Amino acid sequence: MVLPALSAIAQGYEVYVVTDASGGVSPQAHEHAVQRMIQAGATPVTWVQVLLELQRDWARTETYAAVGDVVKAHGGAYGLGMVYAQAVIGATPRADPHHGHVGNGQGQAGT
Secondary structure, three states: OHHHHHHHHHOOOOOEEEHHHOOOOOHHHHHHHHHHHHHHOOEEEOHHHHHHHHHOOOOOHHHHHHHHHHHHHHOHHHHHHHHHHHHHOOOOOEEOOOOOOEEOOOOOOOO
């Protein structure tokens, strides 16, 4: 993981390292590799950050259910927050019949 990242940085690319979706031969080796990449200019991110950047907005109904299922199943505290929001306040995206856009029915974009 280190060599490709350092090579891409040297070639001028902006590099993001998904730190919790990779590993080393030991926890210490993994941490040292991540630190080396950060020192060289890479930006550390998590898999949840990547997934949510791809989702962009919870108002994107075409991917809401699939992304929400992944987050609820594997997203730890964030996933539990989604379960809570849906169960307690009914936070799900739906079309606003008055404006033709998606919201939560309470004048706000989805959660």
